[in-house]
Amino acid sequence: MTRLIRSTIHGAVSVVNAVANGRGSALGISLKVVADLSISAGKGIYLQSKQGEKLLNILVRRTLPKTVILENAVRIEIKSEIPVGFGLKSSSAVSSAVALAIQKFLGQEIDDVKVLNQSADASIDAGVSLTGAFDDSAACYFGGFVVTDNFSRKLIRREPASENLSAIILLPARVSRGNLFNLYLAPEIFDLAFKMASDRDYWNAMKLNGMAVGALLGADYTPVISAIKEHALSAGISGNGPSFVAIADSEHLKGVVSSLSSFEGQVLISKINNQKATVEDFDG
Numbered sequence: 001m002t003r004l005i006r007s008t009i010h011g012a013v014s015v016v017n018a019v020a021n022g023r024g025s026a027l028g029i030s031l032k033v034v035a036d037l038s039i040s041a042g043k044g045i046y047l048q049s050k051q052g053e054k055l056l057n058i059l060v061r062r063t064l065p066k067t068v069i070l071e072n073a074v075r076i077e078i079k080s081e082i083p084v085g086f087g088l089k090s091s092s093a094v095s096s097a098v099a100l101a102i103q104k105f106l107g108q109e110i111d112d113v114k115v116l117n118q119s120a121d122a123s124i125d126a127g128v129s130l131t132g133a134f135d136d137s138a139a140c141y142f143g144g145f146v147v148t149d150n151f152s153r154k155l156i157r158r159e160p161a162s163e164n165l166s167a168i169i170l171l172p173a174r175v176s177r178g179n180l181f182n183l184y185l186a187p188e189i190f191d192l193a194f195k196m197a198s199d200r201d202y203w204n205a206m207k208l209n210g211m212a213v214g215a216l217l218g219a220d221y222t223p224v225i226s227a228i229k230e231h232a233l234s235a236g237i238s239g240n241g242p243s244f245v246a247i248a249d250s251e252h253l254k255g256v257v258s259s260l261s262s263f264e265g266q267v268l269i270s271k272i273n274n275q276k277a278t279v280e281d282f283d284g
Contacts, residue, residue, distance in 0.1 A: 001040070001041075001283075002038050002039065002040040002283075003038065003039045003040070003105070003281075003282075003283040004036060004037070004038045004281075004282045004283060005036070005037045005038075005101045005104050005105050005279065005280065005281050005282070006034060006035070006036050006037075006101070006279070006280050006282065007034070007035045007037075007097045007098070007100040007101040007104070007277060007278065007279040007280075008032055008033070008034050008035075008097070008277065008278050008279075009032065009033050009035075009093050009096055009097040009100070009140050009141060009277040010028055010029060010030055010031060010032045010033070010093065010140055010143060010273040010275065010277075011028070011029050011030075011031040011032070011033070011081075011082040011088050011089050011090065011093050011140060011270070011273075012026045012027060012028050012029060012088070012089040012092070012093075012136055012139035012140050013026065013027055013029055013087075013088065013089075013167055013169070013238040013245045014026055014087065014136075014206070014209065014236070014237070014238045014239050014245075015027055015145070015197050015202055015205050015206045015209065016135075016190065016193045016194050016196075016197050016205050016206075016209045017183065017190060017209055017212075017213055017239070017240070018131050018133070018134075018135050018148070018150045019130055019131060019180065019183045019184070019240070020183045020184055020186070020187045020190040021187050021190050021191060021194065022131050022149065022150045022151035023135075023148065023149050023150065023151075023190075023194045024131075024134075024135035024136075024147075024148055024150060024194070025135060025145065025146060025147045025148070025194065025197035025198075025202070025205060026089070026135045026136055026138070026139035026145075026146055027139060027144070027145050027146075027161060027167075027202070027247075027272065028139045028140065028142070028143035028144055028146075028161075028272065028273040028274065028275075029088075029167045029270040029271070029272060029273050030270045030271040030272070030273040031081040031082045031088065031268070031270045032080075032081050032082075032093075033078065033079070033080045033081070033082060033090070033093040033094055033097050033140075034078070034079045034080075034097070035076065035077070035078055035094065035097035035098050035100075035101050036075075036076070036077040036078075036079075036101075037074070037075070037076055037098065037101040037102065037105060038074075038075045038076075038077075039068070039072050039073070039074055039075075039105065040072065040073050040075070041072070041073065042072060042073025043069075043070060043071065043072070043073060044069065044073060044074070045057065045060055045061075045069060045074045045076075046073060046074065046075045046076070047075075047076050048075060048076065048077040048078075049076070049077060049078040052078070052090075052091055052094045052095065052126075052128070054126045054127075055091060055094070055095055055122055055123065055126040055128055056076060056094070056095065056098055056122075058122045058125050058126050059095055059098055059099060059102075059118065059119070059122035060074065060076070060098070060102070062118065062121065062122060063099060063102045063103075063118055064102055064105075064106075076098060078094055078097075078098075080093070080094065083171055083243075083268075085175075086169075086171050086238070086239075086241075086242060086243040087237070087238040087239025087240055087241050087242065087243050088169065088238055088239070088243060089133070089136040089137075089139065089140050089238075089239070091123060091128045091129070091133070092119060092123065092129075092133045092136035092137040092140050093137075093140040095118075095119040095122050095123060095137070096115055096116065096119040096137045096140055096141050096277065097277065099114075099115045099118040099119050099122075100115050100141075100277055100279050101279060103115060103279075104279045104281050105281075110279070112141065112142075113153075113155075115141065115277075116134060116137045116138055116141060116153070116155075117134075117153055119132075119133075119137045120132030120133060120134045120137060120150075120153065123137075130180075131150040131151065132150055132153070133150070134148050134149075134150040134153050134155075135147075135148040135150055136239075138155055138158065140277070141276065141277045142158045142276050142277075143160070143273045143274040143275050143276055144158055144159055144160040144161050144272075144273075144274045145157070145158065145159050145160075145161055145197075145202055146158045147194075147197050147198055156198065157198075159200075160274040161272045161274060162249070162272070163271075163272070163274070164249050164250045165233070165247055165248070165249055165271070165272040166247070166248055166250075166253055166269055166270065166271050166272065167245055167246070167247055167269075167270045167271075167272065168227070168232075168245070168246045168247075168248060168253070168256050168257050168260055168267065168268075168269055169238070169243055169244070169245050169267065169268040169269075169270065170223050170243060170244040170245075170260045170263055170265050170266075170267055171242075171243055171265050171266040171267075171268065172223075172242050172243070172244070172263070172264065172265040173264040173265040173266075174264070174265075175242045176218075176219075176242065177217070177240070177241060177242065178216065178217030178218040178219065178241075179217070180217070180240055182216040182217060183212075183213065183216055183217070183240070185216060186212055186216060189208065189212040190209065190212060192208060193205045193206075193208040193209040193212065196208065202234070203233050203234035203247070204234070206234040206235070206236045206247070207228075207234050207235065207236060209236055209237075210224055210235060210236020210237045211236070213236070213237045213240070213241065214236075214237055217237075217240065217241060219237060219241055219242070222263070223235075223244040223259075223260055223263050224236060224237070224244055224246070226259040226260065226262070226263075227244075227246035227248075227256050227259050227260055228246075229259065230248075230252060230255035230256045230258070230259040231248070231252040231255065231256070232246040232247060232248045232252065232256045233247045233248060233249065234246070234247045235247070244260070246260065247272075253269075257269060
């Protein structure tokens, strides 16, 4: 008999990059990840997706008892709407979704912080994040705005965003990445952006963060300027790039989409997400 557990979680975009100081902020978007965890007769771990293979192997072996893996076939299937490798928190969403499904399988009362910590630990061990991306995982898991201290794994604040907002995302055709360690060169700028986010001045925090990340990583900042000219509430670079993100209300959505569509690449439109992650046990 096969037992199936399904978790659903969403993506996020950066408000403040946490690499420099270990403190960050992010905002949930509606692009989603669905993780199916099935346990059946057999033995071993079977990943039916190449996305985050090393990350998920580490996570599963850390969180599932060895006896479960030795006495059952553990299959994980990931279906994701989030583009991989563009700074849209795909790894955080996937690892948090699987950690949540495993907690449900084990019959434990869902512990939100435990899910996020398991995701962060696996992200560090797999080498996909320098800080554990606790801010990213929290935004994916809870939705809305989050402000976090990644090093102490503290969720400082979470609050919903306005429902009439959308994230307009430009995935550039040419992917170029600067030296990530350059982000350590201006910690005071990220401190200021973090203070803005802590004071709920999210849009200016996102703008300042985007300027700093763009300058330090040598990104072409023209798409951001174009979006702001079209009355985007804010715009910047998500994660360490290469995606550009603008936030617009329904009144200015069309103009911002048009401005970003003039650049080479793919434009995605995603509503802001305030929904917390969910999990279903189809046999429990």
